[in-house]
Amino acid sequence: MRKVRIATASFLIEDTPHTVEQNFTQCEQLIMDAAWQEADILCLPETVLTNNVPDGHELPEDFPGRWTELFQAAAKEHGIAIVAPFFARREGLIVNQATLIDNNGEVAGSYRKLQPTGWEARFVTPGDDLPVLDLAFGKIAIMICMDIYFPEIARIYAMKGAEVLFWPTTTHGPTQPGLEAQLRSRAIDNSLTIVESNLVGHAPYAPYAGRFYPGNARIMDHDGEIISQTGRRHGLAIADIDLDEPRRTHGVFLINEPDNTREDLESLTRMDLYAREYASLAQAQHRFYDKK
Numbered sequence: 001m002r003k004v005r006i007a008t009a010s011f012l013i014e015d016t017p018h019t020v021e022q023n024f025t026q027c028e029q030l031i032m033d034a035a036w037q038e039a040d041i042l043c044l045p046e047t048v049l050t051n052n053v054p055d056g057h058e059l060p061e062d063f064p065g066r067w068t069e070l071f072q073a074a075a076k077e078h079g080i081a082i083v084a085p086f087f088a089r090r091e092g093l094i095v096n097q098a099t100l101i102d103n104n105g106e107v108a109g110s111y112r113k114l115q116p117t118g119w120e121a122r123f124v125t126p127g128d129d130l131p132v133l134d135l136a137f138g139k140i141a142i143m144i145c146m147d148i149y150f151p152e153i154a155r156i157y158a159m160k161g162a163e164v165l166f167w168p169t170t171t172h173g174p175t176q177p178g179l180e181a182q183l184r185s186r187a188i189d190n191s192l193t194i195v196e197s198n199l200v201g202h203a204p205y206a207p208y209a210g211r212f213y214p215g216n217a218r219i220m221d222h223d224g225e226i227i228s229q230t231g232r233r234h235g236l237a238i239a240d241i242d243l244d245e246p247r248r249t250h251g252v253f254l255i256n257e258p259d260n261t262r263e264d265l266e267s268l269t270r271m272d273l274y275a276r277e278y279a280s281l282a283q284a285q286h287r288f289y290d291k292k
Helices: 020-036 066-078 145-149 151-159 176-190 271-284
Strands: 003-013 041-043 081-090 093-101 107-112 133-135 138-142 164-168 193-201 218-220 226-229 235-242
Touching (some): 003 020, 003 164, 041 193, 066 093, 093 138, 107 133, 145 164, 164 176, 176 218, 226 235
Parallel strands (some): 003 041, 003 193
Antiparallel strands (some): 003 235, 081 093, 193 218, 218 226
């Protein structure tokens, strides 16, 4: 039995502009609240330090830098791992990055968003790696916001041994049922626990009032069941997960299902065929980034 207590945040956005310092103060409070509730890891939303900061995308950290150090200090002080997403500058390029800090305050790895939005593509360089990261309790992976629309990302992570997939985002749609359906599909198809963090505004949540932040930070188990969520309130969703729990309802392709191990399953998965098809499609693909 490998138990892990996971926390994820609905991060409050005020109706007036924020500062980076204001955002980090809220992060600190969420970190303290999660640690007080004995969480092993906390997931914060996408670009957490610059959300609602005017021209925040123009303030990337030269990674690793001051922002990383602040999260490292908080993680070490409270003994909790943190998924800390923020804009970073690496080798002169701006990336939308989630940095993983372990409970000792050490950088355990990072993930750079693979699929920027059209707006981001004007200044963000997409990532080119799908890392599975090791923590004391198990193996985790991260995808960010727009990545949810690409099922291949979750599938590759699962085949590389990820057990929990974190999804920091700043999204409100296109529809809430649509997002939930996508999350359920990624969880069920890949037998993954999925953890969403998002932004939330003051009541009432109403796009016509200029409030587009629905919250709904949630934790979904490998059967696609929501086992903890904030609803449209700011704060934390917390759940205890047993990573060794038998996964009895499906066995789509999993190589390491505790109760249903098939030694031949990996060889039966048609990765050779999929790879050929993708390579053929890629040769004919018009890429935005080729013009840069």
